[in-house]
Amino acid sequence: MNDHVAQTALRIADLRGRFITHERYAPLQDRFRLLIEKRLADITAGRTSEAHGIALSGASGTGKSATTAHLLSKMQAYLAGSSLPDATLISLRVPSPATLKFVGQTVLRALGYNLTAERQAWYIWDLVRHQLRERKVLFLHLDEAQDLSARGTRHELDAVASMLKTLMTDADWPVGILLSGTEELENILNHDPQLARRMDTVHFAPLSPVLNVPDVARLIAGYARRADLSLSGEITDITLSERLIHAAAFQFGLVIEMIIASIEVAFLEGSSRLEWRHFTAAYTLRSSCLDAFNPFIVSDYHRIDARKVFTREMA
Ligand SMILES: Nc1ncnc2c1ncn2[C@@H]1O[C@H](COP(=O)(O)OP(=O)(O)OP(=O)(O)O)[C@@H](O)[C@H]1O
Ligand SMILES: [Mg+2]
Structure with a gap:
């Protein structure tokens, strides 16, 4: 009996582990791939231009996290065979509360960097920018990005939005941003036209x-x-x-x-x-x-x- 239960658990895990390539996937991957190719082309030519980003919105349970995880792992594998094989893509979940400082610490941790002492936000973000360049990060993915606007004060939202813009427009190493989250994510873009201008939006509609x-x-x-x-x-x-x-x-x-x-x-x-x-x-x-x-x-x-x-x- 227990064997049967264990067997079932294994078979279910196998089914859950598969990604179904739905019709919305290919256009998203094409867009993402184009942004990556543009960055690679700039790097090869020794140019820098502003990075662009993608904001993926959709209701809870539509498949945003599953899709972005699959997209990032496919593109990471693709990068290994590109002109910049050690380029990386970093993914994290927006922490709560989404203050500038806490988001910065979470990005650092996703970069594999552990802060040993209490630091101020500006210091943390300086370090983030340095690490993004060192690790050759082309894209930063923030899942549950609607939390950037939730509960936080308007002041914090402004600060995080302007930090994302700063990353995308960095003169030495611009980093693309992939945001995914529920429909409230659109509030953030509506709130900040400068950020919105740099983001393509993709919406996963209900069935x-x-x-x-x-x-x-x-x-x-x-x-x-x-x-x-x-x-x-x-x-x-x-x-x-x-x-x-x-x-x-x-x-x-x-x-x-x-x-x-x-x-x-x-x-x-x-x-x-x-x-x-x-x-x-x-x-x-x-x-x-x-x-x-x-x-x-x-x-x-x-x-x-x-x-x-x-x-x-x-x-
Ligand atoms: N293309 C897919 N192939 C296989 N499983 C999928 C696919 N898309 C979604 N799923 C499964 O559907 C469930 C819900 O998907 P997911 O967690 O990605 O939703 P979400 O849009 O991120 O929701 P939330 O906004 O609540 O975080 C998960 O169990 C996930 O594994
Ligand atoms: Mg999710």
């Missing part, structure tokens, strides 16, 4: 419960295949995909999480076939809701606010 049904059906089939599960006839029915999109609050990443959770239920019961009831059970496990609020059970599932269920779950 359409109509247009994306075939994509979701393919996604279920693909995951089932990788999990070595056959599909019961009802699974290929489009109504399952419609309900799944709704249950996942229209977010791509949450759709994937729910497919994997349903496969886990099937694994645990030793089933070799993925069935509708596995989705029902996975939803119940996740949200501990009554059947009346389970979109895989009730017929008027449109009335269920899946986002609320998740909020309640996380609270």
